[in-house]
Amino acid sequence: MPYKKIFIVIGVLLVTGILVKYSFFNQKPRQTVKGASTTEPLAIVSSDEGITPQGKFYAPILVYHHIALKRPQNSYYVSPEIFDQQMKWLKDNGYHIISFDQFYAAALGKEKIPKKPIIITFDDGLEDQFKNAFPILKKYGFTATFFIKMNNLNKGGMTWDQLKELQKAGNIIGSHSVNHDDMSKMPENQLKYESEESKRLLEQNLGTEIKYFCYPGGAYSANTILAVKNAGYLAAVTTRHKVDQEIKDGNSIYTLPRVHIDDEMPTFIDWVQGKNLY
Ligand SMILES: [Zn+2]
Incomplete structure (x- = not known):
């Protein structure tokens, strides 16, 4: 023919x-x-403009608890001296600290992020994070996301004024529930309370939308994810120890892995690069 x-x-x-x-x-x-089959290419990769993540992409979310000296060593404590060395190592080795907002937009394919991106997070709203970590973050021009345990606020934890100061410096405040109980086995009404009440209190006092949630102890179930989604959060973090992110379905953004950082340099360097992760 x-x-x-x-x-x-x-x-x-x-x-x-x-x-x-x-x-x-x-x-x-x-x-x-x-993506040659479409006239509008989905992923333009350039070393100058950064990357638009697709599928699986490298973006370690680091998690810290106390930034204070503790001897003998305890996995929930990183000394200010080691924390400073870790931040310096990231800066010296070409890593880029991005905000949770940037990460979130990139994970949805809406924004480019620099190569070697790192997201820093702190759990529990501990006062030593404000006193010891915040000055070091500022020294290197870094910002982080702080997940606040509400029953800790003003009671050994940070104060509202300290949270406001963190926010003013470009840090993000997220919720870490009200009571910090295991949310994987909670009745529905309690799940609702833990996710909604913490968001309401933080928003009322800080005057900004609280978009991100952190499961206490990293424990969650399908019901936990649903409660957090229904409360209006955009994303949630766990303690699954991985450096690669993979957005496969609607739940992926609510089960983001993070790397728990210890009070040591050799493990830090390995883990950031995805080596010898436990
Ligand atoms: Zn916690």
């Missing part, structure tokens, strides 16, 4: 046109286009 040949010629011309448009006249030769 001659028509078949005409269609093939038209097809070849169209494909050539697309190739010419995206290859020869492209003003940014370092970009590579993936």
